[in-house]
Amino acid sequence: MAEILDAAWSLARSNGLLSFSLRDLATKVGMQAPSLYQYFASKDDIYDAMFRQGAVECLAEVGVDAAAPDRREAFRQSARRMFDFATSDPVRAQLLFQRTIPGFEPSAESYAPAVEMVEGMRALVAAHGITDPDAMDLWTAMIGGLVAQQLSNDPGGSRWARLVDRTVDMFLAEMDPDHDEAPQRKGQTR
Amino acid sequence: MAEILDAAWSLARSNGLLSFSLRDLATKVGMQAPSLYQYFASKDDIYDAMFRQGAVECLAEVGVDAAAPDRREAFRQSARRMFDFATSDPVRAQLLFQRTIPGFEPSAESYAPAVEMVEGMRALVAAHGITDPDAMDLWTAMIGGLVAQQLSNDPGGSRWARLVDRTVDMFLAEMDPDHDEAPQRKGQTR
DNA sequence: GTCTATATTTGGATAGAC
DNA sequence: GTCTATCCAAATATAGAC
Numbered sequence: 001m002a003e004i005l006d007a008a009w010s011l012a013r014s015n016g017l018l019s020f021s022l023r024d025l026a027t028k029v030g031m032q033a034p035s036l037y038q039y040f041a042s043k044d045d046i047y048d049a050m051f052r053q054g055a056v057e058c059l060a061e062v063g064v065d066a067a068a069p070d071r072r073e074a075f076r077q078s079a080r081r082m083f084d085f086a087t088s089d090p091v092r093a094q095l096l097f098q099r100t101i102p103g104f105e106p107s108a109e110s111y112a113p114a115v116e117m118v119e120g121m122r123a124l125v126a127a128h129g130i131t132d133p134d135a136m137d138l139w140t141a142m143i144g145g146l147v148a149q150q151l152s153n154d155p156g157g158s159r160w161a162r163l164v165d166r167t168v169d170m171f172l173a174e175m176d177p178d179h180d181e182a183p184q185r186k187g188q189t190r
Numbered sequence: 191m192a193e194i195l196d197a198a199w200s201l202a203r204s205n206g207l208l209s210f211s212l213r214d215l216a217t218k219v220g221m222q223a224p225s226l227y228q229y230f231a232s233k234d235d236i237y238d239a240m241f242r243q244g245a246v247e248c249l250a251e252v253g254v255d256a257a258a259p260d261r262r263e264a265f266r267q268s269a270r271r272m273f274d275f276a277t278s279d280p281v282r283a284q285l286l287f288q289r290t291i292p293g294f295e296p297s298a299e300s301y302a303p304a305v306e307m308v309e310g311m312r313a314l315v316a317a318h319g320i321t322d323p324d325a326m327d328l329w330t331a332m333i334g335g336l337v338a339q340q341l342s343n344d345p346g347g348s349r350w351a352r353l354v355d356r357t358v359d360m361f362l363a364e365m366d367p368d369h370d371e372a373p374q375r376k377g378q379t380r
Numbered sequence: 381g382t383c384t385a386t387a388t389t390t391g392g393a394t395a396g397a398c
Numbered sequence: 399g400t401c402t403a404t405c406c407a408a409a410t411a412t413a414g415a416c
């Protein structure tokens with residue numbers, strides 16, 4: 001079952017998330033297509049398992065410790081981790097964030113880790129005294145925007161990766177202009 | 191031919207960009223499927239014509255006059271127009287900006303207006319004395335990020351539309367902190 | 381649990397008559 | 399230029415033997 005999932009990821013990465021077939025998938029794990037139905041009820045059920053797996057990975061890799069002392073560093077770290085997670089596997093990002101598969105909707109259980117991620121970000125924002133009600137929406141738009149540009153216009157490169165820290169600084173300056181001591185910039189350290 | 195294109199847009203909006211069939215399309219214009227091949231060489235050829243049409247519309251609706259006197263207003267206007275264009279037709283946005291159709295790549299001719307759009311934005315940036323080499327990349331990430339969030343998390347709403355002007359102000363403050371006189375905000379006028 | 385065989389559907393595209 | 403008829407390919411999914 002884990003083997004089937006691994007093979008599904010592999011095929012999705014080479015053939016495309018929508019284009020891989022159950023026949024190919026079965027062949028890859030040394031089965032015939034109908035045998036897959038012992039493990040998954042449908043192709044969408046496979047997508048759901050993949051989604052869940054990706055969401056769990058996201059939670060594990062991107063989790064932020066809201067207790068970090070330095071605010072700027074905490075937000076930069078959160079942004080970088082999310083950016084790196086999303087851009088390191090375009091197919092996974094397409095499944096988790098782009099949601100372009102015709103009939104598929106993730107089940108509530110599979111979606112749960114994503115909800116937890118949002119809660120984590122909300123906690124980070126609150127822990128550092130940011131009260132702006134639009135903070136979360138601005139944050140998701142900015143980080144998601146960087147990710148999308150990187151994936152579609154410079155896959156594998158760093159054209160937008162270079163701008164992550166700078167974008168975080170813009171965000172913090174906007175949230176709380178008074179407490180924002182001048183960041184050291186030009187020359188993101190990555 | 192224009193009628194076929196109109197019908198294709200209509201079907202794409204209701205059935206999905208990938209999911210509409212040539213049979214349905216032909217039926218919609220009172221033909222049989224093979225007759226479509228008198229007008230288009232393949233389904234991808236139809237996508238290409240749709241892409242071109244969308245790109246031309248984008249150029250027409252979003253075109254910015256770089257000569258606008260007020261800088262902030264010029265950039266806000268540019269951002270709003272692009273945001274409104276993209277969010278007003280999700281299927282068109284998917285075709286033009288998301289590019290999620292398996293085999294399809296727009297032809298050079300169809301893509302030309304998009305190139306011209308980028309040039310227009312570059313001219314706007316230059317005309318207002320912005321020399322930061324990352325200005326364009328930051329701009330596309332921010333505006334694109336707002337659009338993507340609006341489309342996927344609040345389609346038809348204004349949760350991120352409200353944040354467009356504010357985001358433009360952040361951008362301008364970052365580009366040129368000295369010349370950036372305090373914007374009047376809280377209460378985007380739309 | 382895995383297989384063979386096949387149902388079922390659907391799609392894009394072509395041949396050739398009219 | 400439009401049609402009927404059909405090809406061809408591919409996909410998900412099911413039935414039923416072993």
